Amino acid sequence: MPTFDEIRVDADKRQLVRKIQKAIACIAPMSVELPESLFTVGGTLIDVKTLGFKMVGLVTPDGYKFGREVSSSQIDALGYASSIREDVTAVVRSITATPLQSGQKHMSEIRMGADFSAVTQDPVTGEVVLDEPDLPINGEYRLLVIGSDGPAAAQWILGRGYGVVKLSTTGEEAWGSEGAVSSELNFSVSTDEEIGTPTRHYMGGTGALAANADLGFTLGTP
Numbered sequence: 486m487p488t489f490d491e492i493r494v495d496a497d498k499r500q501l502v503r504k505i506q507k508a509i510a511c512i513a514p515m516s517v518e519l520p521e522s523l524f525t526v527g528g529t530l531i532d533v534k535t536l537g538f539k540m541v542g543l544v545t546p547d548g549y550k551f552g553r554e555v556s557s558s559q560i561d562a563l564g565y566a567s568s569i570r571e572d573v574t575a576v577v578r579s580i581t582a583t584p585l586q587s588g589q590k591h592m593s594e595i596r597m598g599a600d601f602s603a604v605t606q607d608p609v610t611g612e613v614v615l616d617e618p619d620l621p622i623n624g625e626y627r628l629l630v631i632g633s634d635g636p637a638a639a640q641w642i643l644g645r646g647y648g649v650v651k652l653s654t655t656g657e658e659a660w661g662s663e664g665a666v667s668s669e670l671n672f673s674v675s676t677d678e679e680i681g682t683p684t685r686h687y688m689g690g691t692g693a694l695a696a697n698a699d700l701g702f703t704l705g706t707p
Contacts, residue, residue, distance in 0.1 A: 498699045500692070503641060505632035508548055510582065511538035512591065512650075513627040519646045519680060523631060523687045530631075530642070538629060542586040545667065549630050551645060552579035578674035578683055580628065580650065585665045588613070595652055596668065598622045625651050628672065635692050644687030648677020 487495075517537035525531055534540070556575040559568035584592060594601050598621020606613045628647040635641050656669030676683045697704060 498696075500639075500696055501699060503634050503643065505548065505643065506634055508544075508630060508632040510541040510544070510549060510628065510630045512541060512595070512629075513538040515625055515627065515649075517627055519627050519629070519648050519677070519685060522689075523642060523644050524689055533629060533631075538627070539589075539591045541582070541584055541592065542589070544585060545583040547583065549632075550581040552577070552581065554578075576683075579653070580630070580645075580647065580672045580674065581669060583656070583667050583669045585667050587666050595624075595626070596655060596670070598624070598652065621652075623651055625649050625675075631687075633690075635690075637691065639692040639695060640690040641692040642687070642690040646685035646687065647672075647674050647683070648680050648685070649675040649683075651675070 511533045513536070520531055520533075520536060523531055554577040555573060556577070557571050557573050560570040562569045586592070590601055590604075593599075593615060597615065597617045599615070599618050600622065601615060604613060604615060626649075628650045629644065631642065631644040633640060633642055650672040652670060653673040654671040656671075658666060658668040660666060674683050693700065
């Protein structure tokens with residue numbers, strides 16, 4: 486019979502504790518396909534720009550927050566204090582981040598819900614004039630967030646791919662002596678009809694491969 490400490494030591498895997506130290510996010514129109522993998526056949530990371538994604542850039546230290554709010558309905562029965570059945574009725578998913586970079590055309594289009602494809606920049610003054618519409622377009626986009634943890638020899642690459650996201654709310658924008666000009670963006674998530682799921686989770690890298698036995702997934706054929 487194993488002791489409590491032997492069971493605990495066997496269960497506790499320090500190498501499976503993740504902390505995202507660096508992250509990038511990129512966004513694309515619905516015409517761009519969500520990648521099936523973050524890696525090429527040779528094992529290197531995919532080039533998201535070549536695929537058609539545009540970078541979000543610098544964000545606040547809060548990084549990216551992935552919300553998942555589950556709602557359910559319960560059935561009660563006579564003589565029972567606890568419900569006898571509970572079913573999930575809705576799962577509201579969201580992504581929140583506060584970009585720090587200002588002026589990028591694709592991010593301005595998302596923030597204002599507009600199409601600025603016909604807007605040009607003055608070659609003399611550098612001026613760009615953007616007219617924010619009264620009623621935003623609220624277009625749908627692909628969103629990909631990729632995070633890295635650990636050195637190259639034991640690196641973990643985690644990712645989340647969203648087939649359909651739409652800007653739902655924006656935070657206030659302050660022009661003052663403290664902090665960069667920024668505004669929090671909150672995206673709502675819908676199920677993508679092409680891949681049949683709202684969220685695609687990615688996990689890989691040299692660290693994930695070395696931890697195969699602890700992760701519990703069967704290794705595929707090379």
